[in-house]
Amino acid sequence: MQVGLGFMGSKALLSAVELDLFTVLAAHPLTAAQIGDRLALHPRGLYDFLDVLLSMKLLERQGDGHQALYQNTPETAAFLDKNSPAYVGGFLEMAGSRLYPFWANLSQGLRTGEPQNEIKHQAGLFEVLYSDEPRLEQFLRAMQGFQMGNFLMLAEKINFTGHRTFCDVGGANGTLASVIARRHPHLSCISFDLPIVAPVARRHIEAMGADARVVVQEGDFFKDPLPEADVVTMGNILHDWDEDQKQVLIRKAYQAVPPGGMFIAIENVIDDARRSNTVGLLVSLNMLIETRGGFDYTGAQFAGWCQAAGFQKIEFIPLTGATSAAIAYK
Ligand SMILES: C[S@@+](CC[C@H](N)C(=O)[O-])C[C@H]1O[C@@H](n2cnc3c(N)ncnc32)[C@H](O)[C@@H]1O
Numbered sequence: 238m239q240v241g242l243g244f245m246g247s248k249a250l251l252s253a254v255e256l257d258l259f260t261v262l263a264a265h266p267l268t269a270a271q272i273g274d275r276l277a278l279h280p281r282g283l284y285d286f287l288d289v290l291l292s293m294k295l296l297e298r299q300g301d302g303h304q305a306l307y308q309n310t311p312e313t314a315a316f317l318d319k320n321s322p323a324y325v326g327g328f329l330e331m332a333g334s335r336l337y338p339f340w341a342n343l344s345q346g347l348r349t350g351e352p353q354n355e356i357k358h359q360a361g362l363f364e365v366l367y368s369d370e371p372r373l374e375q376f377l378r379a380m381q382g383f384q385m386g387n388f389l390m391l392a393e394k395i396n397f398t399g400h401r402t403f404c405d406v407g408g409a410n411g412t413l414a415s416v417i418a419r420r421h422p423h424l425s426c427i428s429f430d431l432p433i434v435a436p437v438a439r440r441h442i443e444a445m446g447a448d449a450r451v452v453v454q455e456g457d458f459f460k461d462p463l464p465e466a467d468v469v470t471m472g473n474i475l476h477d478w479d480e481d482q483k484q485v486l487i488r489k490a491y492q493a494v495p496p497g498g499m500f501i502a503i504e505n506v507i508d509d510a511r512r513s514n515t516v517g518l519l520v521s522l523n524m525l526i527e528t529r530g531g532f533d534y535t536g537a538q539f540a541g542w543c544q545a546a547g548f549q550k551i552e553f554i555p556l557t558g559a560t561s562a563a564i565a566y567k
Contacts, residue, residue, distance in 0.1 A: 254317060
């Protein structure tokens with residue numbers, strides 16, 4: 238029952254993020270009535286909504302009854318207050334507005350093999366997502382929220398000694414290139430993505446204080462060669478595409494790095510037996526909803542594609558949650 242009704246708890250959290258509950262509570266604890274006033278909520282569902290979140294350990298409460306004060310947990314204060322530098326709610330905002338309604342049609346996706354999002358009757362995911370500026374910005378924020386912890390960990394765990402240049406392919410708003418440039422000042426960094434993303438990336442890289450050493454390069458990774466660099470990364474890129482397209486991108490990464498260079502995919506890597514990485518498998522199913530051919534893959538699949546492209550050695554470093562750095566050395 239807990240799994241079957243899991244969507245209810247999930248939607249309670251997604252609504253809390255959408256309504257800015259955790260941001261409003263960041264300043265100081267509030268009673269339910271004060272929260273209701275601040276968020277313009279009807280009193281009828283208010284106590285159940287707050288106490289559901291409390292029971293899921295997403296809020297704390299001092300006292301009981303009408304005078305009780307609700308406050309953030311240490312985790313919601315760090316990760317779900319919009320003004321926190323560690324905010325990861327961008328992905329949950331997108332999950333609430335897009336993925337939640339699209340997943341209602343999962344059965345139809347399973348029957349037809351067709352995406353169930355905006356591209357159901359139209360072109361490709363990025364053309365459609367990016368045709369609307371607020372949606373483009375929301376998508377880029379969502380990606381940042383999903384990956385920030387992984388990027389910070391990657392910057393610590395990879396030995397960049399001996400490398401001089403770094404390129405993040407499909408770099409979105411430039412977060413990874415900025416994190417790497419700030420942590421490893423000897424590297425010159427490129428964030429490569431479609432032209433429409435470039436202005437958002439330039440603004441964001443400047444805001445992260447990394448504009449002196451991160452260049453935004455515009456291009457299409459299927460039509461143009463990738464920029465040459467000692468280290469090429471792709472964060473959640475390969476899983477957007479079908480197997481042939483994945484192999485094209487891996488071969489292009491092989492061409493872009495010199496001997497001794499590295500290609501790193503920062504993605505869910507599903508366990509080889511496909512038995513235990515539930516989040517990885519769910520994200521792969523989300524690619525059915527979101528794309529025409531995308532899927533997440535096992536470590537053995539990644540190793541096979543990279544070896545076929547010519548890479549010598551493959552290694553996996555766990556990052557946060559279900560995500561790993563899958564590294565191929567040339
Ligand atoms: C799922 S997002 C991943 C963003 C980021 N790397 C991360 O790890 O969060 C995919 C990215 O690929 C970019 N992209 C899609 N098609 C592309 C293409 N043909 N050429 C270059 N970038 C592309 C998108 O603009 C988007 O930023």
